[in-house]
Amino acid sequence: xxxxxxxxxxxxxxxxxLAGVRTVFVGIGLPNASANLARHSVAxxxxxxxxxxxxxxxxxxxxxxxxxxxxxxxxxATMSMRDLFGGFLQGGRxxxxxxxxxxxxxxxxxxxxxxxxxxxxxxxxxxxGGACEIALNAxxxxxxxxxxxxxxxxxxxxxxxxxxxxxxxSGRRPAWAGAGPTAVVTQLGVYHFGMAGExxxxxxxxGVDESTVDAGTGWPMRRAESVAHLPEPSAxxxxxxxxxxx
Amino acid sequence: xxxxxxxLREAVAANLHDGDTLAIEGFTHLISFAAAHEVIRQGRRDLxxxxxxxxxxxxQMVAAGCASKLVFSWIGNPGVGSxxxxxxxIEEGSLEVEEYSHHGMVxxxxxxxxxxxxxxxxxxxxSDLAKVNPLIRRVASPYDGEEVAVVPPLNPDLAIIHAQRxxxxxxxxxxxxxxVQREAALAARRVIAVVEELVDASVIRDDxxxxxxxxxxxxxxxxEPFGAHPSFAxxxxxxxxxxxxxxxxxxxxxxRLAAWLDEWVIGLDGRAAYxxxxxxxxMEALRPEPRPSxxxxxxxxx
Numbered sequence: 244x245x246x247x248x249x250x251x252x253x254x255x256x257x258x259x260x261l262a263g264v265r266t267v268f269v270g271i272g273l274p275n276a277s278a279n280l281a282r283h284s285v286a287x288x289x290x291x292x293x294x295x296x297x298x299x300x301x302x303x304x305x306x307x308x309x310x311x312x313x314x315x316x317x318x319x320a321t322m323s324m325r326d327l328f329g330g331f332l333q334g335g336r337x338x339x340x341x342x343x344x345x346x347x348x349x350x351x352x353x354x355x356x357x358x359x360x361x362x363x364x365x366x367x368x369x370x371x372g373g374a375c376e377i378a379l380n381a382x383x384x385x386x387x388x389x390x391x392x393x394x395x396x397x398x399x400x401x402x403x404x405x406x407x408x409x410x411x412x413s414g415r416r417p418a419w420a421g422a423g424p425t426a427v428v429t430q431l432g433v434y435h436f437g438m439a440g441e442x443x444x445x446x447x448x449x450g451v452d453e454s455t456v457d458a459g460t461g462w463p464m465r466r467a468e469s470v471a472h473l474p475e476p477s478a479x480x481x482x483x484x485x486x487x488x489x
Numbered sequence: 490x491x492x493x494x495x496x497l498r499e500a501v502a503a504n505l506h507d508g509d510t511l512a513i514e515g516f517t518h519l520i521s522f523a524a525a526h527e528v529i530r531q532g533r534r535d536l537x538x539x540x541x542x543x544x545x546x547x548x549q550m551v552a553a554g555c556a557s558k559l560v561f562s563w564i565g566n567p568g569v570g571s572x573x574x575x576x577x578x579i580e581e582g583s584l585e586v587e588e589y590s591h592h593g594m595v596x597x598x599x600x601x602x603x604x605x606x607x608x609x610x611x612x613x614x615x616s617d618l619a620k621v622n623p624l625i626r627r628v629a630s631p632y633d634g635e636e637v638a639v640v641p642p643l644n645p646d647l648a649i650i651h652a653q654r655x656x657x658x659x660x661x662x663x664x665x666x667x668x669v670q671r672e673a674a675l676a677a678r679r680v681i682a683v684v685e686e687l688v689d690a691s692v693i694r695d696d697x698x699x700x701x702x703x704x705x706x707x708x709x710x711x712x713e714p715f716g717a718h719p720s721f722a723x724x725x726x727x728x729x730x731x732x733x734x735x736x737x738x739x740x741x742x743x744x745r746l747a748a749w750l751d752e753w754v755i756g757l758d759g760r761a762a763y764x765x766x767x768x769x770x771x772m773e774a775l776r777p778e779p780r781p782s783x784x785x786x787x788x789x790x791x
Contacts, residue, residue: 379612
């Protein structure tokens with residue numbers, strides 16, 4: 244039995260997805276911890292880039308928000324948001340964008356705007372921020388989120404950040420856009436996207452079986468050619484995560 | 490040149506009127522809470538408030554009844570959760586909203602600053618945002634016919650920005666996260682700069698690269714130390730994360746929020762009184778250790 248918590252399994256798995264990456268657009272929370280872990284393991288040259296315009300942050304403490312002053316002190320650069328979103332993100336200079344969401348569908352469409360109808364929402368969520376353009380312009384996207392039938396849904400209530408197709412399966416990404424979501428990391432496992440742009444189970448965390456995944460998905464989840472059993476995070480990795488998360 | 494230095498009370502009274510569009514910008518950093526509180530005290534009404542991230546600053550102004558419309562791209566208490574006063578106002582139908590993405594808002598200020606009829610960006614394809622906001626449109630490129638998303642210009646009547654320092658001529662210097670401060674100010678009809686300290690013109694002129702806005706675009710300079718608290722001023726004081734967390738419980742209950750506004754805004758005559766009430770020792774505790782950069786030599790030429 245694993246002594247890693249669900250969050251720690253997600254951080255370790257998301258960090259593994261960043262192997263060899265140079266530039267990652269991150270937010271706070273699990274993506275931030277994952278990117279920092281990756282920088283200390285599988286992606287030594289990784290530069291963390293924040294929506295606030297900070298490039299190459301070396302935070303002396305775990306930031307409370309993407310605007311933490313500790314992200315600025317020691318960073319390689321700060322730039323205006325016009326330069327960041329225009330010349331950097333839209334210019335194709337971000338390899339990986341890491342995003343979270345309240346809902347995702349099989350095509351990787353993400354909802355961070357509303358649960359329920361837009362005009363009369365049951366829950367008003369924060370909205371896009373930079374997520375819509377990150378989903379379109381990063382060369383690829385890794386999604387980190389919790390999984391249940393409430394979040395892995397047949398139809399998202401609102402498409403904030405586009406995936407591979409429209410929710411009804413029609414349409415495709417514009418020619419100029421990046422590859423879109425290539426991996427989704429949850430507390431149950433890791434998902435990739437098949438040739439047709441549909442999500443498929445690629446790996447299970449220790450102690451999780453396929454029936455648990457099916458019970459936590461609002462549509463019939465496809466399987467990758469082979470479904471891996473993800474390794475237990477090593478003692479060193481767990482210690483590193485616990486240092487990062489504090 | 491005559492000094493642009495004035496009290497915040499005079500600057501707000503002279504430059505902001507009921508029904509105006511107001512941008513208090515600053516992305517997580519340098520948010521002028523001091524100016525927002527002055528607007529609340531002066532009882533301005535029917536404002537259109539624009540900001541990428543409405544943050545606590547607009548939650549407080551909406552709770553105080555200053556606003557009828559909000560233009561934004563991310564609405565939350567960063568790292569904490571919801572902005573409850575804004576959420577209540579939206580649910581009651583007393584606050585109109587117009588929603589974009591971050592790049593959309595940046596592009597709107599850029600169009601406004603450059604007097605362009607729209608600004609193109611690579612976003613919104615396949616997103617429902619354009620379905621709920623009819624001002625997000627598409628145009629065909631006149632060169633190859635490719636369609637691209639466009640957003641309209643945004644020209645606030647007044648932009649208020651906070652910065653580390655300025656001279657009496659209104660030359661404003663800021664460092665750290667600069668967000669959209671320059672674009673918002675250049676797009677605005679009038680600009681108030683609130684600063685931590687007033688410095689001699691030679692301090693500015695020895696390092697002109699650090700100038701965010703030259704005095705020619707600034708209408709008033711107001712000196713309000715700790716004027717961005719509970720947000721931060723890089724090198725001067727840290728973000729008060731505990732305040733951001735505590736705000737959740739305060740803004741959840743309308744009666745508690747009203748009492749907070751009475752105690753911390755309406756019942757005080759300005760930022761100095763706010764700092765006194767907060768406790769100068771508690772404020773001082775937010776100061777970081779020094780980490781000075783090396784000096785830059787621009788040279789003296791003959």
